[in-house]
Amino acid sequence: MSISDVLSPFTAWKNLFRDPVTIKDPLNERPGAARYRGFHKNDMDKCIGCGTCETICQNGAIDMLPVEGIPAVQGDSGLRPRIDYGRCCWCALCVDVCMTGSLTMSNEYKWVESDPDLFRFTPGVDKKYWDNAELGYQRHDEKHLMPVAREEMPELHPEARLDSFVEIVQGYNIEQAKLEADRCVSCGLCIATCPAHMAIPDYIKAVRDGDYERGVQLLYETNPFSQVCGRVCTHCCEDSCAARHEGDPIAIRWLKRHIIDQVPQEKVIELIGKPAAPTGKKVAIIGAGPAGLTAAFDLARLGHAVTVYEAQAAGGGMTRYGIPEYRLPYNALDRDIAVITAMGVEIKYNQRVGTDITMQQLEADYDAVVLAIGLHQGRSTRIPGSDHPQVRKAVDLLRQITAGETIDVPKSMVVIGGGNVAMDIARSMARLQLQHYGEIRVTLTALEDKAHFLADPVEIKESLEEQINILDSRGPQACVIDDNGKLLGLKTWKVLSIFDAERRFAPKYDPADEQIHEGEMIVEAIGQMADVSLLGDALTEKLEWNRGRIQIDPNGRTSENWLWSAGDCVKGPDVINAVADGHRVATSIHRALTPQEATA
Amino acid sequence: MQQLYDTLTQRFSLGEFTRQRADLAFITVEAVRLHALLRHLRDQEGFTHLVLLTAVDWLEDGQFQLTYLINNRAKCQDLGLRVMIARDNASMESIHDLWAAAATYQRELREMFGIDFPGSPRLMDDFILEGWNAAPPYRRDFDTLEYSRATYRERPGRETRDPAAHMKQQLYGDKGDV
Structure with a gap:
């Protein structure tokens, strides 16, 4: 027997002064382990009621239910998960999959009740003493059940x-x-x-x-x-x-x-199938843009005879004559339109209502008329010199480019505006400059600062990639013209603020910070309006208006019971809203044309 | 571990070798060669301890993967032997004669995956799923939710809403002409 064998039992004495690893009072204190999967918590500020927890639950333990005081809003259903702990197996899949990280688990597990229904509650809504528990199951920060990164879209450099x-x-x-x-x-x-x-x-x-x-x-x-x-x-x-x-x-x-x-x-x-049998009703639609053609598609499918009057040589409205081809190729647009005409919709191109045919004629010839004329008239800044022939409107230029008309491409130009249309014309002209002169000299001036630009972030990113010189917080003051009448460029002042205290448009400038941006051409891209001259004086007088737009009811019907209006000209510029609007007026017209069905 | 693999390949026909760490490696081996290889590793190479025996269901490939993890205590090394067997009528030679404890693992795999180990003691005895009468639950085609619905009673008073349908009703349902 060695000396260490004699002494070793005594080394155990050193543990006498250590903190015990056991629980002192196990009958009363029974804390769960730090990462124990205990009762759920749900952060009401983060939960969006997507129900993914319910979908993944392998025990059918979760129900999605409305909660008082949490209304459904965009991006939040207003529903919240209620958990039946008679079924929950505490696997934490719901926590792992939670799309916002709102659903978590405490390490609390002790709860005794005689009423089993109490073990079915809505975490975060039905208050529990563990709602603020800091410990509990933590999902792995980096490991998401659903991949978080978007599949990258291949794009041309x-x-x-x-x-x-x-x-x-x-x-x-x-x-x-x-x-x-x-x-x-x-x-x-x-x-x-x-x-x-x-x-x-x-x-x-x-x-x-x-x-x-x-x-x-x-x-x-x-x-x-x-x-x-x-x-x-x-x-x-x-x-x-x-x-x-x-x-x-x-x-x-x-x-x-x-x-x-x-x-x-x-x-x-x-795949779409043939339209319904003809109803004998006739509908005229003015404008072959997304709103007009969506209405035309719906009405034609319902069996009505639809004629579309389009002032331009091709359909699509602003999606063709406003959006450059590098964003929306014409053949893609043509495919959509071809499906619509295959439903029996007749499109009369180069037919300008008001010139080639009057509204009165349409009213007399058709059972219903839809005005879907879009916003094709560019607004002007009306600054001194803006009536110079080399000061152009973005929408007019974009239309010319689409129509294939010859454009006198300037060696240098200035665009006024910070929205998508401004980016569209700047990038289109940059392409033409590169083709003609081998270099790009486009300056874009916007009232807004970079953080508040109206254009989509991707448009700004791509414009910068395409060498557009984007200047923010610049207010246009005058188009500079020399003694021979030649346009030299645009004078701008630094913008101090755009809106006044009542949020009204009232830009303030710093005249001390003045710049002249060189340009043989200036393009105004500060907004569009509807060209309503086609209505004629009598109809314009008869219709009810609302702040310069034709007044319509929620179904798109004007104050004249034969006339509906849809799309950008009454709702402002946006393709998908125009499509939705087209559906809306088509439904309303169909109801008006088939009253017996509406009352059935 | 590479050295061990090189030595083994002189005597056994082995598959893929994966060195996970300095003290952990995996070797893929055909089912018929496993028993002899394990005996050799236990008796000649010092892998005296069976750490675990587990399975993976490769449903799409129609195969089960068995992993035999063994340990060399003296060298502090772990070696995993991977065996792929057909998923249909899955059956594997028992190794309870090499390690008695293997019988317990094999009982578990029989119960959870439905893999047969002919001759393994008490193989058909319940392991943890007493009175189980459905498909083996660790098979990936076992529908847990369906089993749960069929087996457990729904408490009265439960209802649920579909988020999209609820939002339609609350935010934009067709109200007709107004």
Whole structure:
């Protein structure tokens, strides 16, 4: 026996002064382990009621229910999860999948009641003593059940796109689209936000399943402009996407485009099917833009005879004559329109109402008339010199470019405006400059500072990539013209503020900070208005107006019972809103034309 | 570990070798060669301890993966042997004669994955799922939610709403001409 064998029992004595690892009073204090999966907590400020917790629960333990004081709003259903602890197995899948991180777990597990129904409650709403517990199960920070990053969209680099109007966004291939569609949890919060209430989760599921024909049918249930909206929609749906809280929102717009890109046009027409039997009713639509043609599509499918009067040589309205081809190629637009005309819609091109045919004639010849004329008249700054022939409106120039008219491309130019139209004309002219002169000299001046630009962030990013010289907080003061009448450029002052205390437009400038921006041409891109001269004096007088716009009821009907109005000219500029508006007036007209069905 | 693998390949036909860490590696091996290899590793190479035996369901490939993790106490090394077997009528040679404890793992795998180990003691005895009468629950085609719905009673008073339908009703449902 060695000496250490003799001494070792005594070494245990050193533990006498250590803190015990056991619990002192196990009958009363029984704390759960730090990461114990105990009763749930739910942060009401973060929960959006997407119901993904309910969907993933493998025990059917979660119900989504309305809660008093939490209304449904864009991006939040107003529902909250109620958990039945008779079924919950504490697996924490609901916590792991939670799209906002609102649903968590405390380490609290001790709760005794005689009424089993008390073990069914809504965490965060029904107050519990563990609501502020700091310990409990923590999901892994980096490991998300749903991938957080959006599948990257292949795009042409500035060098590859700048000398032509070729489309920048290349579209997903099938593999990329499936991966992106896989990130969607099908909660459907986006549907309420989409003005046309498209069946977004269902068509994303069609991408996952590779069932593109079903996808096309779903798209056409609510939107005959999927080629257009799949490319240039304002995609406000993505602002309501559950995935945006802990990552990128699903690329809903690109998935829509992907579906429609996969199915040939003839197949699309076949999938939609033939229109209903003719009703004998006739509807005239003025303007072949998204609002007018959506109404035309719906009405034609219901069996009404639809004639569309279009002043330009091709259809699409502002989506053709306003949006540059690098964002929306004309052949994509043509495909949407071809499906609409295949439904029996007749489009009379180069027919300007008011000149070629009068409103009175339309009223006499048709059972209903829709005014969907868009906003094609550019607003002017009315600064000194803005009546110079080299001071142009963006909408006019964009229309000329689309129409293929020859434009006297200036070597240098200044754009006034910070919205999407300003970016469109700046980038279009930059392409033409590069083609003509091999260099780009476009300056864009906006009233707003960079943080408050009206244009989409991606438009600004791409404009900068395309060498547009963007200057923020510059207020136009005068177009500088020399003694020979030649336009030299634009004089601007620094903007100090744009709105007054009552939020009225009243820009204030610092005259000391004056700049002259060189330009052989100045383009005003500060907004558009509807050209309502086609109405004629008598009708203009008869109609009711609201702040310069024709007054309409919630269904789009004007004060004249034969006339409806839809789209940008009454609702402001946005494609998907125009589509929604087209549906609205079509429904209203159909009801008006078939009164017996309306009362049934 | 590489050295061990090189030695083993002189005697056994082995599959893929993966060195995970300095003290942990995996070798893929055919099912028929496993028993002899394990015996050799236990008796000649010092891997005297069976750490665990577990399975993975590769549903899409129609295979189960069995992983035998063994430990060399003297060298503080772990070696995992991976065996792929057909998922249909899954069956594997028992190793309870090498390690008696293996019988318990094999009972668990029989119960949770439905893998047969002919000759393994008390194989058909319930392990943890007493009175289980459905498909083995660790198989990936086992529908947990469906089982839960079919097995457990719904408490009265439960109801739920679909978020999209609820939002439609609250925010924009068709109100007709107004």
